[in-house]
Amino acid sequence: MSHLPAVGTWRQCPKCQRNVHRLEWGSLQICPHCGYYLRLTATQRLQQLATEFQPLPEITAAAPFAFPGYQAKLAQAQQQTGATEALTAGVATLQQQRFMLGVMDSHFMMGTLNMIVGARLRQVIAAAKTQQLPLVLVIASGGARMQEGILSLLQMNTVLAAYDDLNAAGNYTLNILTDPTMGGVSASFAFAADTVIAEAGATIGFAGKRVIQKTSREPLPPAFQSAASLYQQGQLDAVVARTDLAAVVGQLLRLHQRK
């Protein structure tokens, strides 16, 4: 069963429970009644943040280990999203400004970090460096992908090393944390940018709520791991409404234009 809205159908809002037509959800997938955000696909995110988009040569590879059920899960994710993996990267233009853009898709195995996603992240980071462009990453990930074991874990340090290298080269870096930004992604490159902003309503953290409750059995504070509470704690530069995101990205890119 697909968890993506099928074309031409009604879809119930998970928050206010009202049935909302596809056209009412609109390109930004916002509930007209309560303002709830559905998670965007990579394609929808590209439409939101790029007027032009030229993808980088697409890196692919076979799954490294024969983990039970993994091939079927991959095939299902590919079929549902029409993408080959959880990250799409390329050169984008927004408000006449060119930048390297990487977009993670939570609809593809919860945007988890694996061999290919890591390789594509290093690719887009390296491309930003060689083409002397700013880097914008739209992050949506549950963390390291367990089915690729230690190789998923090693994406954390290798992607972060590439990211550090780009920052050292003087490129402007902007990370947009969207729902969800968790685990090995949160604990590596998610906070490595010059500017770290979150989309309103995003859940951001290291350990998942279920894991925390299972290991420590303590009650969770209100709005725990929400973008709004992280902002209050001083961990984010801004929390931005989805409708304002393109404008804020445009503003930041303008301010960081190289002389």
Add this chain to the structure above:
Amino acid sequence: MLEEQLKKIRSAERISSAAVITALTTDFFTLHGDRLQADDPAVTVGYGCFHQQTALFVGVNRGATLQQRLDYHFGALSPAGYRKVNRGLSQAEKFGWPVITLINMPGAAADVAAELNGQSQALAATISQMGRLTVPNIALFLGEGESGGALALANSNRILMLENSIYSVASPEAVQAILKGDEPQDLTKYLPMTAAQLAKLGLVDQIIAEDKQTMVRIDQALQQQLAELTTWSAVQLQQQRTEKYLTVLAKFA
């Protein structure tokens, strides 16, 4: 069998970081606190004399007795713990000391306080700093090491493992949980996580046999590895670290 290995590395008799530090160093001085918030007892960060030179040791404390384990949070480092590690790493870099990390831990702390105190950023800072160190670093797995919590302490020029140790993306229990409905089985069939498997991938540089001579073998292995690494320049050390991991990944590209 993985189950037997886990029993060994989680037992009260398992060789501890404290035992290694005591056996291998003299004049050991322990750092306390992250100068911001707390002193995490789950990790010992300090420096001592190791074969006529000062070296920084970062040792995870797992604890042997139940009381110790509770006191040390079972070796799960808090953000304050990682920040204490970073403080030690900065000193090692400033004074040109090699860094030795000793790992036997379930991962980083997963609780409300850790989240509120910035666990994600604390981990990322340690991963970063370990990777860019201008002095040699060696990670030694005394037991298990899982998730980003272990990776942060293992982002090193050399990785050494006691023969029964494991290094994994998540605890075997968490990996088992995604094998829904399947009988508990030996996960090493599906994912490399043992010292021997990871040596085959080129991730682990040396496996240390476990017998009555283990401490002597640890001493010799660290000495030998350091003898080579201390001849390298800062740039060589940084480059080798980056290339080491990319080389492992390239085997599957």
